Amino acid sequence: MGRESLVEAVRRAGVVGSGGAGFPAHVKLQAKGIDTYLVNGAECEPLLEGDRALMASRAPELVSAAETVAEALGAKPVFALKEKYREAAEALAKAGATVAASRDYYPLGDEVILIWETLGRIVPEGSLPLDVGVVVNNVETVLNIHGALQGRPVTHTFVSSGGAVASPGLFRAPLGASAREVIEASGGVTIPDPVYVDGGPMMGRYADDPDFPVTKTTKAILVLPRDSLLARMEQMPVKTMLKQARVSCCQCNQCTLACSRYLVGIGIEPHRIMRTMAFEETRNREVLQMALLCSECNLCSALHACPMGLSPRRVNQQIKKLFREEGIRPSFPQRALSVHPLRDYRLLPSSRLKARLGLDKYDVEVPYRGELEVTEVTILLKQHAGAAAATLVASGDVVAEGDCIAAPPEGALGARIHASLGGVVKSVDGQRIVLSRQG
Ligand code: SF4
Ligand code: SF4
Missing domain, CATH: 1.10.1060 (Fumarate Reductase Iron-sulfur Protein; Chain B, domain 2)
Structure with a gap:
């Protein structure tokens, strides 16, 4: 596939970096002078293991998409993960991937660190990975690129629950589902005075209540004690x-x-x-x-x-x-x-980090629990780096799952946003679109 077709398919599907700041993927894929396409499967934050599960269970799709992207970039695809992810490494290798396995330390998933660990290159101050010939995408981003190549826009994200919940799990959640629904599907909170984290315990966003929506960059919803050192800091x-x-x-x-x-x-x-x-x-x-x-x-x-x-x-x-x-x-x-x-x-x-943070008691198996079923979603217009998307729908409109409901202003950096369920537009304002399932 030519680079232009790839970039256009990824742009139309609204793919952004699933970890971190949500940089629009179609912009990254326009980089020149790249020799390595690094798929970041290192996911280093304690209690986050969704990418590990995706690499083990969706290896053929991931490898196929990575090869397509790498070919368009003129680069070699490399999957970078931790040595301990044996099952994932085997599945990827069986699907034909080149795998680079690294020691398990924090923060291996920082792309600057991963590039050094995997390729021995230092990204200079004020520069980007592409300045040292590397484009980095995380695992779920590559899975979304695979979807984009089949004409499927980004409507869902893989979210794990963890910490003080009864039954931690990994869900495929529609964008705009609330963290509260993820927690309820995980059996509810098990401690008296919790705080809620969108992301990992070290770098995630802490909130007093769980009424915030899942976005394209949400990797996990954690529940931690309010009096923990993490929450206090x-x-x-x-x-x-x-x-x-x-x-x-x-x-x-x-x-x-x-x-x-x-x-x-x-x-x-x-x-x-x-x-x-x-x-x-x-x-x-x-x-x-x-x-x-x-x-x-x-x-x-x-x-x-x-x-x-x-x-x-x-x-x-x-x-x-x-x-x-x-x-x-x-x-x-x-x-x-x-x-x-x-x-x-x-x-x-x-x-050692997990033990120091008192998180080893929450370090349990996180099984895949399937789709998170919800009847209403609150979809943010800014869930990516760049400008907020401008809405394309009005209150009362009927939409189907996958319809494009918001797009970046002409010429601005940003990403398209698609309906994550079929239903009616309940309300629209400058920051969000609320959709309600019909029937
Ligand atoms: S958070 Fe602290 S340790 Fe981490 S990169 Fe910034 S200054 Fe360094
Ligand atoms: S006391 Fe000051 S210099 Fe020492 S670790 Fe803390 S912030 Fe850094």
């Missing part, structure tokens, strides 16, 4: 964090020595960012822009590194927001990069 206001940093940051450097990006040779030193934010009146812009190199993996915080209960990650998020709001574009001088000589000794095995 996420919910502390950044202002409070900075006040605490003034009192207690001892500049011990532990956050930098644990930083996953620093260890792979990237010029980010969270202890220096903390110093300039907490203590310096004239903030050094060169230091602040280091925050833009942060993957938000959370290893620098009290969850792993900081002995004083701080979270440089939360501070970095705030700096990123300020840079965005003020339209400041960073510039990173080109320089030779090399991996830290002690990196191998500082890697954090996933099992």
Whole structure:
């Protein structure tokens, strides 16, 4: 298949990166000078194993789609996963894939880390994987590309439930189903005072209630105790964090020595960012822009590194927001990069992270439980990187599953959105479309 036809099929189907920020896949597939198409099956967050199940059960579709994409890019397809995913590796190899198996540490699924681990290439500061000849898509994205090549738009996503629920499971959920419905289908909450996480415990979004919709980037819905260290770190206001940093940051450097990006040779030193934010009146812009190199993996915080209960990650998020709001574009001088000589000794095995976070009690088998049946969905118009999609339907319209109901404004970066169930448009506003099943 030619590249133009592939890009057009993927664009029409509304495929976005299923992990992370939801970058529109058709844009990535236009990259030039690519030699490797890396399928990211490393899924490194504790309690997330949906991609592992997909690789084991849908290998022929994944391999076929990866080969089609790689051929269009002029690249070689490689599936990158953890050594312990033996069943998935065997299924992929049987379907003809090249598999690269890596050690099980966190955050292996960060594409910068995965590219180093798998290919031995460092993505320079301010650059993208395509600058080192690599396009990375995660497993579910590739499955959605397979669907797009058959003319099927993205209407559902694979979501696992975990943590303090009675019967954790993996579901195929319509976009716009609520996290509450995923939890109810998992037997309900088993603790008295929970918080809800959209994603993994280290990098997911924490919420006080489960009435938020599943989107194209939702990989898991977790339930955790409100008084857990994880929830407390996420919910502390950044202002409070900075006040605490003034009192207690001892500049011990532990956050930098644990930083996953620093260890792979990237010029980010969270202890220096903390110093300039907490203590310096004239903030050094060169230091602040280091925050833009942060993957938000959370290893620098009290969850792993900081002995004083701080979270440089939360501070970095705030700096990123300020840079965005003020339209400041960073510039990173080109320089030779090399991996830290002690990196191998500082890697954090996933099992140790799970134990440290008190999550090993939730580490159970997550069986596939089929389709999540719902009667109403709330579909967000922005569930991808770029501009929100503009609605193509009005209240009272009747739609079929798979109809395109919203599309990006002319010329803007974004992705099309399709009805995840057949029914009536109950309401539309600037942020969401509510569909109700008919009959
Ligand atoms: S680890 Fe904590 S106390 Fe040490 S420098 Fe980093 S933020 Fe400060
Ligand atoms: S969250 Fe912390 S450890 Fe992770 S990349 Fe950012 S600064 Fe480094």
